Amino acid sequence: MKGSNAEQDYLESYRPGDYPSVALTADLVVFAITGGVLQVALVRRGAHPFKDQLALPGGFVGPRESADDAARRELAEETGLDLGNLPVHIEQLATYTGPLRDPRMRVVSVAHLVLLATDGSALPEVSAASDAAGAGWYPVYDILHGHHSGPLAFDHSMILLDGLNRLAGKMEYTTVAAQLLTEEFTLSQLRTVYEAVWNAPLPPGNFTRKMTPQLEDTGKKTRAPGGGAPAALFRATDRHIHPPLARPRTNL
C-alpha cells in the first residue's frame, strides 16, 4: 500500500478550491527587564491599516519553516539579535484566527512569547525592521493601560495581555523568570523580575528562603555595587516549584 500508486492516490485527494487558504504569520511578544520594569518590544507601523500605531513585531511564515522557526528568524531580523549565541527563551503562546482581524485579507497569527536575557540595566539593542518606521521598548503596564500610546494595532493588545498572563502564571510554578536574566544571577535580581512582571513587591527574606532550593548555587559571589553584602550567584534549573510561589493580588 506504499508504492507510487498509493502516493498518486492521495496526492489527488485535495484539489485547489476544496479548502480555504490563509496567510500565516508569526507574531512576537518580546519581553525584557530594565530598571525593574517589564518592557515589550514594539514597532510602529508605516503602512495601513493601523498606520503609525504600535504593533507587535512579526512576519510571514515561510513555505519551508515552522512557525517557531519563523519566530526565531523574525526576532533576529527585527531586533538584530543573534539567537545562536544568546540564551533566548521562545515558546508558542496562542494562535489568533478571527476572520476579520486584518481588514486586507485572512491572516492567522501564531503568537510567540520571547524572553530576552538582560543584566537588568542595559537594554538589548533593537533595530528597526524594514517595514516599520521605528522600533523600541515600552513598559508593558503603560501600554496595557493605554498611557501615552493608545491601543495597539490589530488585536495585538489582547495578544500582549495573553503573553503577560502566560508569563506571570508560569512564574508561579517554574523558574522561567531566570530566562529574563543572564546565566548567573543573584536572588535580588530574580526578585526584581518577579516584582516587575507581577507588578507587586515581594518580601526579600521569604523570597530567598523559597527560591534558594530551586536554583543551582555556583559558589561564586558578586562584588557589592553600592554598599551592601556580596550576593551569591545562582544558575537556573528547569525544576518545577512545588508548591508554587504565591502571587500577591494582581496590580494590573
Added chain:
Amino acid sequence: MKGSNAEQDYLESYRPGDYPSVALTADLVVFAITGGVLQVALVRRGAHPFKDQLALPGGFVGPRESADDAARRELAEETGLDLGNLPVHIEQLATYTGPLRDPRMRVVSVAHLVLLATDGSALPEVSAASDAAGAGWYPVYDILHGHHSGPLAFDHSMILLDGLNRLAGKMEYTTVAAQLLTEEFTLSQLRTVYEAVWNAPLPPGNFTRKMTPQLEDTGKKTRAPGGGAPAALFRATDRHIHPPLARPRTNL
C-alpha cells in the same frame, strides 16, 4: 487618512505571491470519562496518508469562521453532539505548523481541547464522520502507550499528549475537572475524574476537605446507589484553587 484613497492604498499592499498560503484545520482532542477511565474520541482514516490508522477528529476552518468556531462546528458534525444545549468546555490547545506534517500539502492545525460532560457511566453518542470509516472512544493511556493500536496518524500522538498534559496541569489549580461531569456532581465523582486523568489514586478524605470550599453546595443529596451514605451535590465555580491540589507522581 481614512478615506477611500487610503483604503485603496492598503488593499494594494499585498499581492498574491508575496506571502505563502497554508490550509488551516481545527483538530479536536475530545475527552470524556467512562468507568473511571479517561477516553479520547478518535476516527479511523479511510484515505491516504495514514490510511486505516486512528486520528483526531478535525476539519478545515471555513473562510468566514475562527478556528474556535470551526472546532465547535466539527464537534457537532463528527460526534453528532449539539453544543447549544450541552455544557461543553472548549479551549485552544496549541498550533502545529511543521511544514512536513502532512505529506500532501502545507497544513497548519489549531488543536483544541474539548471536555464533554458525562455522568461517569454512559458514553456520549459518537457518530462516524463523513470522511472517516469509523469513530469511537479509546482509553487515553492505552493509546499513548500504543497498546492494541499503534501510533496515531500525523503528529496526533503528540497533540494528544499535549492535551493530556494541559488538562492534568490545569486540574491542579482550577476546577476544570468538573467540566467532565454533569452540572451537579458529588465529590466522589469529581475525585474519579482526577484519578482518571492523573492515573493515580487520591485519598478520599483529604480530597473532600480540600475541594469542598472550592465548590458551590447545592444543598441537595444523592440517593445512595449501591449502599453507602448519600453524598452532597455540588456545582462548579470558576474559582482558582490556591494553593493548588498536589498531584502524585505521574503514572504515565
Added chain:
DNA sequence: TAAATAGTGTCTGTTAGACAGTATACT
C-alpha cells in the same frame, strides 16, 4: 561610622498527608 544590601532565625497560623472514627444508607 553610617548606610545599604544579603541572608538567617524565629514565631504563628494554616495546611497537607495519613488514618481513624462516625454516620447513613442499601441488601
Added chain:
DNA sequence: AGTATACTGTCTAACAGACACTATTTA
C-alpha cells in the same frame, strides 16, 4: 446484621507570612 460509601476528627510535619536580627560590604 453486614457492607459500602460519605464525611469529619485528630495528629504531625511542613510551609507561608511577617519581621527581627546579624553579617558583610561600600562610601
